[in-house]
Amino acid sequence: MTNDWKSYNPLLLPAIKDLHEITVYEKNNGYQALRKILKDQETWSPNNVIGEVKAANIRGRGGAGFNAGLKWSFMPEPDGKPRYLACNGDESEPGTFKDRKIFEFNPHLFIEGSIIAAYAMQINVIYVYIRGEYRPFLKKLQKAIDQAYENGYLGKKVLGTDFSVEMYTHMGAGAYICGEESSLMESLEGKRGYPRVKPPFPAQRGLWGRPTTINNIETLANVPLVMNNGADWYLEIGPDTHPGPVLYGISGHVNRPGVYEYPAGMDIMTLINDVAGGVRGGKKLKALIPGGSSTPPLRADMLEGVSMDSDSLREAGSMMGTAGMVVLDEDTDMVDLIWRISHFYSHESCGQCTPCRDGTGWLEKTLRKIKDGNGELRDLDLLLAICHRMEGRTICALADAAAWPVRYSIDRFRDEFEKKCRKTVYAVA
Amino acid sequence: MSDTNTFDATDLAEIERLTAKYPEKQAAVLPVLWYAQDKFGHTDPSVQKLVADTLNIPEAHIYGVVTFYTQFYEKPMGRHVLDVCTCLSCQVCGGYDILQYLEEKLEIKAGETTPDGEFSIQSVECLGACGYAPMLQVTNDKFVNHLTHKKIDKLIEALKAGKKPEFESNRMPQHENGSE
Numbered sequence: 001m002t003n004d005w006k007s008y009n010p011l012l013l014p015a016i017k018d019l020h021e022i023t024v025y026e027k028n029n030g031y032q033a034l035r036k037i038l039k040d041q042e043t044w045s046p047n048n049v050i051g052e053v054k055a056a057n058i059r060g061r062g063g064a065g066f067n068a069g070l071k072w073s074f075m076p077e078p079d080g081k082p083r084y085l086a087c088n089g090d091e092s093e094p095g096t097f098k099d100r101k102i103f104e105f106n107p108h109l110f111i112e113g114s115i116i117a118a119y120a121m122q123i124n125v126i127y128v129y130i131r132g133e134y135r136p137f138l139k140k141l142q143k144a145i146d147q148a149y150e151n152g153y154l155g156k157k158v159l160g161t162d163f164s165v166e167m168y169t170h171m172g173a174g175a176y177i178c179g180e181e182s183s184l185m186e187s188l189e190g191k192r193g194y195p196r197v198k199p200p201f202p203a204q205r206g207l208w209g210r211p212t213t214i215n216n217i218e219t220l221a222n223v224p225l226v227m228n229n230g231a232d233w234y235l236e237i238g239p240d241t242h243p244g245p246v247l248y249g250i251s252g253h254v255n256r257p258g259v260y261e262y263p264a265g266m267d268i269m270t271l272i273n274d275v276a277g278g279v280r281g282g283k284k285l286k287a288l289i290p291g292g293s294s295t296p297p298l299r300a301d302m303l304e305g306v307s308m309d310s311d312s313l314r315e316a317g318s319m320m321g322t323a324g325m326v327v328l329d330e331d332t333d334m335v336d337l338i339w340r341i342s343h344f345y346s347h348e349s350c351g352q353c354t355p356c357r358d359g360t361g362w363l364e365k366t367l368r369k370i371k372d373g374n375g376e377l378r379d380l381d382l383l384l385a386i387c388h389r390m391e392g393r394t395i396c397a398l399a400d401a402a403a404w405p406v407r408y409s410i411d412r413f414r415d416e417f418e419k420k421c422r423k424t425v426y427a428v429a
Numbered sequence: 430m431s432d433t434n435t436f437d438a439t440d441l442a443e444i445e446r447l448t449a450k451y452p453e454k455q456a457a458v459l460p461v462l463w464y465a466q467d468k469f470g471h472t473d474p475s476v477q478k479l480v481a482d483t484l485n486i487p488e489a490h491i492y493g494v495v496t497f498y499t500q501f502y503e504k505p506m507g508r509h510v511l512d513v514c515t516c517l518s519c520q521v522c523g524g525y526d527i528l529q530y531l532e533e534k535l536e537i538k539a540g541e542t543t544p545d546g547e548f549s550i551q552s553v554e555c556l557g558a559c560g561y562a563p564m565l566q567v568t569n570d571k572f573v574n575h576l577t578h579k580k581i582d583k584l585i586e587a588l589k590a591g592k593k594p595e596f597e598s599n600r601m602p603q604h605e606n607g608s609e
């Protein structure tokens with residue numbers, strides 16, 4: 001699969017001029033999946049749509065990689081009262097800049113996918129949560145939504161059937177944590193974005209206490225592909241356990257940074273060297289953060305034969321995350337870098353849980369001390385001890401996301417950390 | 430700032446429209462705060478009170494929301510707010526150099542506003558433009574990417590002349606020779 005990447009034709013973001021215009025989208029097979037389903041609701045009952053999407057195993061593109069159709073199947077039977085789909089366009093994980101491409105270049109694919117998702121889960125109201133910093137992109141999405149209303153894909157009696165669905169946009173205002181699904185719901189309800197304790201899960205008690213499903217924008221954009229071509233076709237793209245196209249956001253020290261669409265499971269070195277034009281200025285590669293700031297950094301020598309899919313990355317000692325790959329060259333100061341990541345998490349911790357609120361603060365302070373040349377070797381053990389007291393002990397996964405980069409960098413770049421520490425008279429454990 | 434902040438009939442109609450998107454009024458707090466900030470330039474305590482009174486929601490709740498989200502300005506800011514990303518990808522691509530250049534050029538530190546009230550600078554977290562680093566955002570709106578000292582000079586000049594930056598589309602490198 002990975003050898004023929006050069007001939008791969010993007011499916012989520014194809015090279016079609018003005019595809020964001022509904023007329024162009026329609027000319028290119030747009031809204032056909034929705035039409036097919038609504039026209040033949042006997043074949044495509046809500047449960048059958050869920051079954052097809054589940055069979056395709058679209059791994060959630062928001063970070064956790066959960067099978068989208070399986071998640072949909074957790075929604076309880078309708079009881080006549082409201083239920084919701086919340087589309088997660090918060091995209092705030094450092095290194096991630098892919099969902100904005102969908103808003104700008106192919107918003108109707110996402111809209112169509114969301115409408116199909118709503119039909120499958122018998123939902124009549126969709127909220128699209130977009131980070132406040134994406135205001136310019138929200139305008140583009142809103143225009144596309146307006147067009148979809150005009151052409152009868154949204155609103156009362158979609159395409160003349162009994163199915164009605166509304167789609168509203170909701171803009172955040174600067175808070176990374178609102179990308180966490182329960183924080184997102186709090187924010188949608190007009191509150192501070194404090195994550196909720198789970199269970200109950202959103203499918204049981206979500207927005208305004210009603211059943212809710214949260215999916216990432218890119219995840220939903222995959223849905224029309226599956227419904228147009230079938231799960232079997234979709235499963236042919238990329239690795240068996242992690243199928244489909246992926247938007248790789250490549251940033252950092254490469255010659256051609258940007259978002260690229262290729263099948264999941266692309267060879268990492270091919271992505272860095274061939275797709276993104278190699279490391280800038282002829283420098284040597286030092287490390288890669290494969291899927292956003294929370295995924296453990298991998299040393300260059302750990303990347304041989306590793307591909308961008310959950311199995312391969314887990315084996316290598318990291319995670320797929322958002323596929324936001326940050327490429328780091330030989331001159332990168334890892335201590336500085338990890339300090340900045342810790343600063344981010346300390347700034348973004350919502351402060352509800354003590355291990356997270358205090359832990360992220362202490363990670364930042366201790367790393368700052370080391371970075372400024374005032375650290376001691378025992379501070380490295382202190383950092384690891386702080387990580388240990390954060391992991392798995394909090395309401396949401398932000399604390400883990402903050403601890404992993406620290407833990408794994410000390411493990412994998414220990415000599416660099418030690419070099420920054422002053423000589424010490426204390427014995428090191 | 431002043432006690433004279435009010436919503437007129439047009440504003441109230443728009444707020445009505447925003448509120449109608451949700452089953453509960455409280456959900457409109459963020460959109461109405463955005464609306465207020467667009468109109469008044471900030472959401473200081475007087476604006477918070479106005480929003481609270483308009484939506485009939487306790488002022489304390491509105492205060493809690495405003496202080497949770499970084500994009501709501503708790504006090505008046507410069508006419509142009511320059512949010513320089515210094516996070517991960519921007520850090521390793523020169524974000525701090527850009528920030529320092531701006532600080533020297535405008536003779537203020539991050540977090541401050543120029544005495545003439547024209548510019549504020551902030552060092553901010555990832556803005557979702559990592560592939561186009563280093564970058565900044567102008568007053569919660571347009572992104573200016575691939576920053577250089579020269580590009581900063583031009584931007585400041587343009588802003589002083591009242592010219593706001595245009596939307597910068599970043600095409601996919603994959604399609605650069607194609608038609609997208």
Ligand SMILES: Cc1cc2nc3c(=O)[nH]c(=O)nc-3n(C[C@H](O)[C@H](O)[C@H](O)COP(=O)(O)O)c2cc1C
Binds near residue numbers: 062065068178181215
């Ligand atoms: C701290 C934190 C931040 C998150 N930020 C985002 C985000 O910005 N966008 C996103 O889609 N998911 C984010 N997630 C994951 C969501 O909680 C959720 O799993 C996801 O939106 C589900 O969609 P998916 O299954 O389609 O991936 C975040 C999770 C955590 C713990």
Ligand code: SF4
Binds near residue numbers: 194350356357394
């Ligand atoms: S883990 Fe951190 S961000 Fe998550 S709820 Fe607790 S304090 Fe808030």
Ligand code: FES
Binds near residue numbers: 518
């Ligand atoms: S790190 Fe600066 S935009 Fe993402």
